[in-house]
Amino acid sequence: MTKDRKPEGPRQQFGDVAPALAGYSEDVLFGQVWEDPDLSPRDRSLITVAGLITGGNSEQLAFHLGKARENGVSDKELIATITHMAFYAGWPKAMSALTAARSVLAS
Known part of the structure; x- marks a missing residue:
């Protein structure tokens, strides 16, 4: 994932039910964790x-x-x-x- 491309889905799939979890999925998991340069x-x-x-x-x-x-x-x-x-x-x-x-x- 690149910083300008967020995963498609968490907010659409369950953002209405669990907006915080959808936000963590996009911002922390796919934003910070997947972008960590220590692993390709x-x-x-x-x-x-x-x-x-x-x-x-x-x-x-x-x-x-x-x-x-x-x-x-x-x-x-x-x-x-x-x-x-x-x-x-x-x-x-x-x-x-x-x-x-x-x-x-x-x-």
Whole structure:
């Protein structure tokens, strides 16, 4: 993410219900944390994808798989990450991640 491009969605998705959380998502998470120069956007994307798989958070995974592609992670690397995580996060979580990946990689 660049400073002039905020993520699309938090305020539209849940800003009416939780405006503070939407603001923190846009300003702190995607503004400050994602812009921290100590990790490249590519590395940050791989870490985020692995973390989401580990937590079984497949609902947010589709967005971050797409973001990883934008940040230079190849489709082959994303599938390798999911496969690798099967052994550390669990087979069912990796299989759920593949469901999210199938739709993202098809686009």
